[in-house]
Amino acid sequence: MRNPDLVLDQVRVRYRENWRDWLLHDDDDANFSFPLAAPSADAIARDYDAVGQWLRAWRTWSEAQPVARLRTVTRHTVVGTQEVFTHLDLPTIDDLVALDHGLADHWLRAKTRWKRLNALPGGVATERLRPHLQQIVDLDGADFEILLRSAVWFTEHPRSGLTIRQVPVLGMHTKWLARNRRLVLACLNITPSPDGADQPHEELEQHDLDPLGLKALPVHVDVILADPADRALVGGLRHLRAPLPEVNALPLRPEKVMIVENKESAYLVPDQPRTVVIHSLGNHLSVLNEIDWLQGARHLYWGDLDRAGMTLLSRARAQLPRLMSVLMDPATLGEHQALAIEDETRADPPESNLTDIETAALTGLTTEHGTYLRLEQERLPSPFVLHQLTRTLEVHGFDRGR
Structure with missing residues (x-):
């Protein structure tokens, strides 16, 4: 018999493994079912008290989770009939993430940011951005706004020939670009060179800046x-x-x-x-x-x-x-x-x-x-x-x- 904490752990694992697919494929209406390892008739007869505690735990939990739906089945035992819970059913992703504040916050931020990324000029390449989605969601609000402004500016000025400090994007500076260059390139649907830097304290060299149409300061x-x-x-x-x-x-x-x-x-x-x-x-x-x-x-x-x-x-x-x-x-x-x-x-x-x-x-x-x-x-x-x-x-x- 799986208790609510164990099933919640399974919910979190399911979310971590699949949230990118749900986001990219707009699967808001996905259906989820988590088996609770319901006791058999023999198990109920052997330990009726333990089964009762398990049922009470799930009833108490479900009362605090209005989106949760507990599927039931009736077991016929030597001590009488007993209705037990067999599955936790959740009709949508929003219902799933509502079970955990951390998941709900992450999902809302992911959806909001993905919507804004899709509104960039020319759109975005879904699979190009996929490896960077977690980093994008983890950006603080200010850095995400800089990312959007940078993507717009570089789209409009692909071969500016400016140095990093000359780029008129509010908040973007040398260390920011060194730290987030791959995110900018992904938003522009540009494949970075495999030896390119993405380190906060490293100076970007000319081969790092070429895809953005920038020039490095002379060494x-x-x-x-x-x-x-x-x-x-x-x-x-x-x-x-x-x-x-x-x-x-x-x-x-x-x-x-x-x-x-x-x-x-x-x-x-x-x-x-x-x-x-x-x-x-x-x-x-x-x-x-x-x-x-x-x-x-x-x-x-x-x-x-x-x-x-x-x-x-x-x-x-x-x-x-x-x-x-x-x-x-x-x-x-x-x-x-x-x-x-x-x-x-x-x-x-x-x-x-x-x-x-x-x-x-x-x-x-x-x-x-x-x-x-x-x-x-x-x-x-x-x-x-x-x-x-x-x-x-x-x-x-x-x-x-x-």
């Missing part, structure tokens, strides 16, 4: 000229930040190029002849293929000793196959492990191009408890860092292999 590159002779070419400046084409046009012919993950750590790199530092690229590592004066130089990489740092190292090496890492080895980790903190961030796995030493360092980031460590560049003592960097940079022909 800026941070450079440190560690050679005084190079600084003389640009008015004595040691630190530069400029768009990629301007950095590429610098009259440089470095012998050594050091790529450093973070700005504060890059400032520790000492002056060295024919040495240039590039830092703070984040995930924009593809620019390494677009700076002509990197060709012919020897390349070093120094990043955080954590899982994300190792992934960035591997991605940089995918651009510069002869890239050599520094201060990203088990010895550095072991000597300074007391300075490491727990790493709870999500990290993508690295490419399959780490050296054995780097792989050992990556393995060493996993603790015996199954958690992860993060040893940030900035935590390493400056004297230790300066000694290691100077020793590496002063070696004219450091190992060019992997």
Whole structure:
């Protein structure tokens, strides 16, 4: 015998599994029936009191649920006839969701939003939107309004050539679009590229923006000229930040190029002849293929000793196959492990191009408890860092292999 709580659980499961189909196919008049595992005549005779409690529970429940219909049958038992409930019948979806406030709120919001989506210029592609329906229903009211305004504007301006901040849609900004780009594309019946970003803190690149007819801001590159002779070419400046084409046009012919993950750590790199530092690229590592004066130089990489740092190292090496890492080895980790903190961030796995030493360092980031460590560049003592960097940079022909 199924009690009301158990059957309500079945109602919720039925709703979660089917609400998208009901919404997309306009099945408001669907009929639902949930068997209650009614007791047999023998079961009634064996435990009449338990059956009575079960019947009273269902009567009390149904009195509070006017939309619910309990189907009955008469059992003939050795102790007399007994009418028992066999099924909970619900004629419509609205009757079904009325049994649970959470379902009722979700269904009303889903229907209301689906109606407004269908009113967009040109309509919407039902199956294109289907995978995104839950995310759309979960949007707060303000974000849903921005989604609608964005879909209308991009429909009317498919090739604007504007940057994100130039789009005159109230409430839409870079992080909003990064977070909701796939929803916008689905409303426009556009298939996103499989490698497109949908992360709230990631900058959208040109291939992410092309389907929307937008243009990305030019990538800026941070450079440190560690050679005084190079600084003389640009008015004595040691630190530069400029768009990629301007950095590429610098009259440089470095012998050594050091790529450093973070700005504060890059400032520790000492002056060295024919040495240039590039830092703070984040995930924009593809620019390494677009700076002509990197060709012919020897390349070093120094990043955080954590899982994300190792992934960035591997991605940089995918651009510069002869890239050599520094201060990203088990010895550095072991000597300074007391300075490491727990790493709870999500990290993508690295490419399959780490050296054995780097792989050992990556393995060493996993603790015996199954958690992860993060040893940030900035935590390493400056004297230790300066000694290691100077020793590496002063070696004219450091190992060019992997």
